[in-house]
Amino acid sequence: MATQTAPEVPHPGAGGPGDAAVQRPWRKRLRLSSLGDAGEAFLARSGFDRGPWLTVGFAAGIGSWFLLDSALQWLGFVALCMLSAMAAVALWRGRDDRVRLLVTAVSLCIVLPAGLTTIWVRSEMVGAPAIAFARAAQLDARILERDEQPAEGRVRLVLAVREAERARAMKVRVNVPLGKDSATFTEGARIRLRARLMPPASPILPGTYDFARAAWFEGFAATGSLIGDIELVEPATQDDALALAQRRLSAHVRERLDGSPGTIAAAFASGDRGSIAEGDDAAMRDSGLYHLLSISGVHVSAVIAAAFFLAMKLLGAWPWLVLRVRLPLVAAGIGAFAGIGYTLLTGAEVPTVRSCIGALLVLLAIALGREPLSMRMVAVAAFAVLLLWPEALVGPSFQMSFSAVIAIVALSGAGWVKRFLAAREESWLARTGRRVAILFLTGLLIEFALMPVVLFHFHRAGFYGAFANVVGIPLVTFVTMPLLALALMLDLVGLGQPVWWLVGQSLDLLLALARFVAEQPGAVQLMPQMRLGTLLVMLAGLLWIALWRGRVRAWGLVPVVLGVGMFLATPKADLLITRDGRHLGIVGEDERLLVLRESRSSYARDNLLEMAGSDGAVIPLDRWPQARCTPEFCTITLRRRERVWHVLIGRNRQMVEERALAAACDRAHIVVADRFLPRSCRPLWLKADRRFLEREGGTLVYLADGEVRTVAQSQGTHGWWRGTPD
Template structure:
C-alpha cells in the first residue's frame, strides 16, 4: 500500500461493513457503472454474430436516403455520422476496456455512410429524367422486351428510341391491344408506331404506389399505349436461348392444361403470369398466397432441393464417383446450376436472382460442412443484392422475402423450438403431429413478421393467410411443382397426359383454397396509411428479436408493441384528394366512402378505398342526403371534433360567375377544384385548386388536428419527383 493509507482494522467476529471498504473499490464501482462500460461489457459477452448488423447499418443508410428530402439532408446525415464515428474512435482510443464499443460504433456508422453514398451514386448513374409533358409521337424503336398479358387483353413492349425530341436514346413502355399483336413483335425487332406517352405517374395519394420511383431506376422516361397499327421495319434475329425456351414452355403448358390451372402451371414452369385472371390474382392476394405466383425463394429452393436430392442419390449409384469424389460437393454444384438455369428461364427478375443467390450460399455452406441456414448467410445474400440493386430495399419484395427467411431462422434457432424438434423415441403419428404443429407455428410466425410490411405497402392483409399457407405451401412444393416437372419430362415420350391431369387437379385445389379463404368474413383487414416512423419501429423490433440471442432479444417486443398501438390508433384521414383534383373521398360518414365522382377506374377505386382504410365501397356524394349538389358544385358540411367544416367541391371545369364563386368560397372552409380558381376565391382555411395540386400532388387531410400530408412531401427532391422544383420540402414532417 502507498504511504498514508492504512488497512481498516475489524475486530474478530464483527461483520465487514461498507464503511470499512477501501475507497478504491468505490472508484471501481463508479467506473463500472458508466454507460459506456456497461455497453462494452454487454457487447463483449453477447455472443451473437456481428456481421448482420453491419448489413443492417448499410441498409439503414439506403433507407434514410429515400426518407430524407434532398441533397442538403443527405449531406448533413453523412457528416453527422462521420463526426460521431470519428469522435467515438478518438475519445475511446485510450480506453482499452471500451474497444468493443468503439469498433461497433465506428464500423456501424461507416457502413451507414456507405449506404447513403451508394444509393445516391446509383440514383445518379441509372436514373432517367421523365418526359416533361404528355405527347403523341411517331417513333422508330427497337423492342427490348416483350411481355405477354392475355388476361389484361394486351401486349406490353419495352422500347428504345431516339425520337422523343432530344435525340438521346430513351426507354419507354407501351401497351399494344391484343388484336394488334404480331409474332414479329419480339425482342430485337425494329418497329414504327404512333404512341401516346405520359410521364411515369407519381402516387395519386400520399402512401400510394410510387411508379415514378420504379420507373426512375428502370430508366423508363414515359409509358403509354400504341395508336393504330405497328409496322415492323426489321425482323429480329434469333431469340436468346432462355427467352425462346421460356415462351415455348409457357405455351406448351397452357396447351396441355386449360383454364386457370394452366395459367398458374405456366407461371410455375416459366414465370409467365400474364394469363392469370384478375379474379384469381385477387383471391390469391386476399388469402395470403400471392407469393406462390411470383417466382422467388419457394420455387427456386424447391428446384434446387429436388435437384440436390436426386443428384446425390444418382451419383451414389456410380461406385467410381462415390469412392473418389465428395458427392455432396458434386450434388451442390449440379443443383446450383439447376437453380441458376431456372432463374434465367423465368426471366431473371430481381426477386428470383435474390433467391438464387441465397440458395447458392446455402449449397456452398452444405458443401463445406457449415450451418446452411444462418443470419450470416442471410446477411451476405442481402449485401450482395443491395450492392447490385440498392433501390430494391424500399420495395415489398425484398422486405418480405428476407423477413420471412429471418423469421424462420430465428424461430428454429430458439432453444424451446430446438428442444421441441429434438429426436426422441416416439410413434409415427406423434412424430407427424409434431411436424404439423411446427409447420403451423412457422406459418403463423411468418404471417406476423410479414403483416407490418404488407400493411405498410398495400394497406390490406389477409387475416387467414397462415392457415391457408399451411396447406398451400406443401401442396405446391411437394405435389404441384413435381407433377409439372414430371409431366414436362413425360411429354418428351408422349406420356404426360395422366400426369398433367393430376397436376391440374392439385392446382384446382390450390385455387379452391384461395377463393374459400378470401371469401370468409373478415378475411381481409384494411388500415389507413401507416407512418414511416411506425414502420421503422416494427422493423427495428423485428431485427432485434431476430439477431440478438438470449433473453435480451425479448427487448425487441417493446418497439413492436409501441408500433402496434400506433397502428391501431391511427385515425382515418377525413379527406383524400387525388393529384388531378378530380376525385375527392370523404370518410367517417358510415361504412361507405363518399366520393365526388363515381369512377369506372378500378385503380382509382382501389386507391381511395385502401388509403382510407375502408372496404365498404364507394358512394357518390350526389346520392348522399348530407350533401347539396348542383351540376357544377357539391357542398358538404362535416362535424369533426367541436366544429363544423364546410367544404365546396367543383364537379367540372366549366366557367361560372366569378362573383358567385367568390361568395361561395367565403362561406367555405375548404375549396377543392380540378381547375385554376381565381384569386378572388378565398376560403377560410384551404384552397386546393389546380395551382396548388401541381405543387403538392395528392393530399390527405385530417380535420381534427388540421394535418395535411402531400405526395410532394413524400417524394421530396429525389430525381423522380415532378414536384421537386416547387416549394420547400419538410424533411421529417410526416415521420410519424
C-alpha cells in the same frame, strides 16, 4: 524517533486547492469509460454477431437516402458518420478491452454512408428524367423487352426511342392490344408506331404505390398506349434465346393444361403470370397465397432441393465416384446449376435472383459443412441484393421475403424448437404431428412478421393466411413442383400426359383452397394506412427480437407494442384528394365512402377505398342527402369534434362567374377543384385547386387534427419527383 503525522486533508467546505476538484459537478455523472465498459459487457453476454447488424446498417444508409430531401442533407449525413467514426477511434484509443465495441461502432459508421452512397450512385446511373408533359408522338423504336399479358388483353413492349425535342435516347413502355400484336414484334425488332405517352405517375395519394419512383429505377421516361397500328421496319436479326425459351415453355404448359391450372402452372414453370385470370389472382391474394405466384424462395428452393436430392441418390449408387469425390460438394454444384438455370429461364427478376442467392449460400454452407440456416447467411444474401439493387429496400417484395426468412431462421435457431424437433423414439404419427405443429407455428410467425409490411404497402390484413399456407406451401413444394418437372421431362419422349393430369389436380386443389379461404367472413380487412414512422418502429422491434440472443431480445417487444399503439391511434383521413383533383373521397359520414363521382377508373376507386379502410360500396356526392350540388360545384358540411367545416368541391371545368365563386369561397373552409381557381377565391383554410395539386400531389386532410398530408412532403428533390411540370 520522531513521530510522523498523517497529512491533513482539507475539508470540502474549508477551501483550499483540492476544493474545486471535489466540487466538480460531472464527478457525480456516469463517466464515458464506464458507459464503454457497460456496452462491451452487454455485447459479450448477448451473443452479439456483428455481421447481420452491418447489413442492417447498410440498409439503414439506403433508407436514409430516401428519407432525406436533398444532396446537401445526403452529404451532411456522410460527413456526420465519418466524424463519428473518427471520434470513436479517438475516444477508445489504447483500450484493448473494448475492441469489440470499437470495431462495431466504426463499422456501423462506415456502412451507413456506404449504403447511402450506393443508392445515390445507382440513382444517378439508371435514373431517367420523365418527359415534360403528356403527348401523342410518332416513334421509331427498337424493342428491348416483350411481356405478354393475355389476361389483360395486351402485350407490353419496352422500347428504345429517341426524343425529338432533346435529341436524347430514352426508354418507354407501351401497351399494345392483342389484336394489334404480331409474333414478329420480338426483342431486337425495329418498329414504327404512334403512341400516346405520359410521364410515369406519382402516387395518387400519400402512402399509395409510387410508380414514378419504380419507373425511375427501371429507366422509363414515359409510359403509354398504342394509337393505330404498328409497322415492322426491321425484324429481329437474332432472337433473345432466354426470352424465346420462356415464352415457348409458357405456351407449352398452357397447351398441356387448360384453364386456371394451366395459367398457374405456366407461372411456376416460366415465371409468366400474364395469363392468370383476375379472379384467380384476387383469390390467391386474399387467401395469403399470392407469394406462390411469384417465382421466389418456395420455387427456387424446390428446384435446387430436388436437384440436390437426385444427385445425391444417383451419384451415391456409383461406388467408384463415392470413393473419390465428396458427394455433397458435387450435389451442391448440380443444385446450384439447376437453381441458376431456373432463375434465368423464369426471367431473372429481382425476387427470383434474391431467392437464388440465398439458396446458393445455403448450398455453399452444406458443401463446407457449416450451418445452412443462420442469420449470417441471410445477412450475406440481403447485402448482396442491396449492393446490386439498393432500390429494392423500399419495395414490398424485398421487405416481405426477408422478413419471412428472418422469422423462419430465428424460430429454427430457438433452443426450445430444437429440443421439440429432436429425434426420439416415437411413432411416425407423433413425429409427423410435431412437424405439422411447427409448420403451423411458422406460418403464424410469418403472418405476424409480415403484418406491418402488408399494412403499410397494401392497407389490408389477412387473418387466415397461416392456415392456408400450412397446406399450400407443402402442396406446391412437394407435390406440384416435382410433378411439373416430371411432366416436362416425360414430354421429351411423349409420355407426360398422365402426369400433367396429376399437376392439374394439385393446382385445382390449390385454387380451391385459395377460393375457400378468401370467401370466409373477415378473410381480408381493409385498414387505414400505417405511417412510415410506425412501420420503422415495429420493424426495429422485430429485428431486435430476431438478431439478439437470450433475455435481452425481450426488449424488442417494447417498440413492437409501441408500434401497435401508434397504429391503433392513427386517425383516418377525412378528405382524400387525388393528384389530379378529379376524384375525392369523404370518410366518416357513413359506413360507405362518399365520392365526388362514380369513376370508370377502378384504380382510383380502389385506392380511395383502401386509404379509407373501407370495403363497402361508394356513394356519389350528388346522391348524399346532406350535400347540395349544382352542375359546377357541390357543398357539404362536416362536423368533427364539435367543429363545423364547410367544403366546396368543383365538379367540372366549366366557366363560372368570378364574383359568385369568390363569395362561395369566402364561406368555405376548404375548396377542392381540378381547375385553376382565381386569386379572389380565398377559403378560410385550404385551397386545393390545380395549382396546389400540381405542386403538392395527392392530399389527405385530417379535420380533427387540422393536418394536411401531401405526396410532396415525402419526395424531397429526388429525380422522379418534379412537383410542378416543366
